[in-house]
Amino acid sequence: MSEKKYYTVKVGRETGIFESWEECQKQIINFSGAVYKKFTDLKAAKDFLNTKEEENSSDDLSGLHAYVDGSFSNSLQETGYGAVILYNGEIKHTISGKSKKYIDMRNVAGELFATGMAAKWALDNGYKEITIHHDYTGISAWAKGEWKTKQEGTINYKNYIESLKEQIEIKFIKVKSHSGDLYNDMADELAKKAIDIID
16 A cells, blocks of 8 residues: 655745645646655644745755656556746746657656656747756767767657757757655655656
8 A cells, every 4th residue: 555645835825745746746837846746644734834935945946847756557558757847936837648659768768758848838828948857867978979879759859859959959968867856746746646657
């Protein structure tokens, strides 16, 4: 049986502790400066709600940014992907989905899909620059040609990113996975929910 989860919204449309991701999401999407965190312990969730406002763990988020992540289900043999897109620190859009392509790459495939989808969203919405925050080094290394692309998934990913370069500038920032980074955790949650993984 999975652990019960609590989503504390400290800054949002409504603040408080919510017991579903869907309710939490309603309070933070398109809300400037939203602050939230997921807990499995109710006391910790209450403590976070009642403590003074902390500094955002993310660095400068001016301009367009996307946090991306991927997940993998052994039972479904399917990869999930998630992206959180922000403009000037405000959540503008979220992306999630699943695929059975490149499953030999497991969750990394999901992160590749999320990056491609985020870049396409930026382009489709008229942006000329996006910064991708990712927790797997290959996301930037393959795109920049620092790692060799040997698998179909990485070859197609690099070619796709290359095809966008004249239309949009794509920057990359490596983040530490599962480190409490709000938006990285949110992207991870989206990727897991896409393939019905509940942790």
